[in-house]
Amino acid sequence: MIELKSAGELDAMRAAGLVVADALAAVREHAAVGVSLLELDEVAAQVLRDAGAGSSFLGYHPAFAPTPYPAVVCASVNDTVVHGVPTGYRLREGDLLSVDCGAHVDGWHGDSATSFVVGHPSPADLALIDTAWRALEDAIAAAVPGGRLGDISHAVGRVVRGAGYGMPREFGGHGIGRAMHEPPGVPNEGPSRRGVELRPGMVLAIEPMVHAGGLDALVTDDDGWSLRTADGSRAAHVEHSVAITEDGPRVLTAPRPSAAPPRS
Numbered sequence: 001m002i003e004l005k006s007a008g009e010l011d012a013m014r015a016a017g018l019v020v021a022d023a024l025a026a027v028r029e030h031a032a033v034g035v036s037l038l039e040l041d042e043v044a045a046q047v048l049r050d051a052g053a054g055s056s057f058l059g060y061h062p063a064f065a066p067t068p069y070p071a072v073v074c075a076s077v078n079d080t081v082v083h084g085v086p087t088g089y090r091l092r093e094g095d096l097l098s099v100d101c102g103a104h105v106d107g108w109h110g111d112s113a114t115s116f117v118v119g120h121p122s123p124a125d126l127a128l129i130d131t132a133w134r135a136l137e138d139a140i141a142a143a144v145p146g147g148r149l150g151d152i153s154h155a156v157g158r159v160v161r162g163a164g165y166g167m168p169r170e171f172g173g174h175g176i177g178r179a180m181h182e183p184p185g186v187p188n189e190g191p192s193r194r195g196v197e198l199r200p201g202m203v204l205a206i207e208p209m210v211h212a213g214g215l216d217a218l219v220t221d222d223d224g225w226s227l228r229t230a231d232g233s234r235a236a237h238v239e240h241s242v243a244i245t246e247d248g249p250r251v252l253t254a255p256r257p258s259a260a261p262p263r264s
Contacts, residue, residue: 002175002183004201009108010243010250013177013203016053016110017241017252019103023047024114025255027073027099031118037075037086040099045072048103056102056109056180066224074100074113076226081168081209081218081235083225093119096128098237102180109180111205112253113239125234128165128212132236135159135188135208143204143242143249149184149195156208157189166211168218168227173206176241198244203252207239 005013023044030043048055061068069085076084076098077091084098091097100113115129138155153172160167173186184196186204213233220227229235243250 002196002202003177004199005177005203005243006201010201010203010245010252012106013108013110013241013243014252016103016105016108017112017254018256019048019051019053019105020101020110020112020253021255022051023073023101023103024099024112027101028114028116031091031097031116033093033119034090036088036090037077038088040075041071041073041086044101048072051103051105053103053105056104056111060180069225072101074098076100076235076237078234079229079232081211081227081229082171082237083227085223085225091118094122095119096125096234096236098235100237100239104180107178109176109178110241110253111176111180111239112241113207113237115236115238124212127163128210128234129236131159131163131165132208132210132238135210136206136238136240139206139208140240140242140249140251143198143206143244145198145200145244145246147198148193149186149198150190151192151198152204152206153187153190153195154192156206160188160208160210164214166213166215166229167209168211169216170218171209171227173204173239176203176205200244200246202244203241204244205239205241207237209235209237211235
């Protein structure tokens with residue numbers, strides 16, 4: 001069942017969303033050549049501790065995974081699309097890093113992701129990341145009362161396919177609220193004007209995932225979590241938790257105005 005949140009509950013979710021936004025901003029600030037993924041995970045963990053928030057990811061154990069997730073963030077490098085497990089890998093010049101973070105405050109969850117390049121980005125990486133953000137922006141614009149879930153999916157797919165990129169068919173966004181994953185699932189591709197009607201109080205985590213190589217296939221690392229492009233091409237992943245309201249989409253994980261990062 002899809003739970004509709006009240007205005008007060010959306011405010012409570014915004015509190016969780018701000019913690020997530022702060023954690024992603026801190027990770028981005030600390031990401032540099034020579035810094036390990038485990039160090040970045042600790043940076044995010046400290047933000048959550050300082051805010052009195054819990055991690056939505058740490059210990060999470062979905063049916064597809066062999067073990068509970070061992071970290072606070074997903075840190076996906078280059079050809080890793082999503083669910084990259086932080087390790088001792090040290091970032092190198094030109095690495096494309098996607099960071100996904102979830103946090104809960106007073107029983108309400110927020111979930112967001114960003115992608116950027118460490119050091120000097122290539123034009124190809126900038127175009128890939130920009131496409132992911134454009135897909136997310138168009139999807140958010142479609143998250144209005146009276147629309148359909150398929151309008152969001154269609155918006156993502158139109159931008160990504162129009163740019164000639166691939167994306168995973170098995171993974172997409174989701175509802176979010178008292179749990180990190182709630183109904184409905186939010187595919188990143190599909191026909192418009194189909195699916196569940198969008199109603200005020202619905203909250204959706206919308207998350208385009210884009211593969212530079214144009215193929216959709218993924219392979220799973222031995223850790224059982226990290227998903228890579230089958231052709232080895234680079235990938236970008238961006239996400240926001242978005243509330244549908246009578247006044248239009250409300251991005252609950254938007255960064256603080258003074259901390260909004262650039263796209264690349």
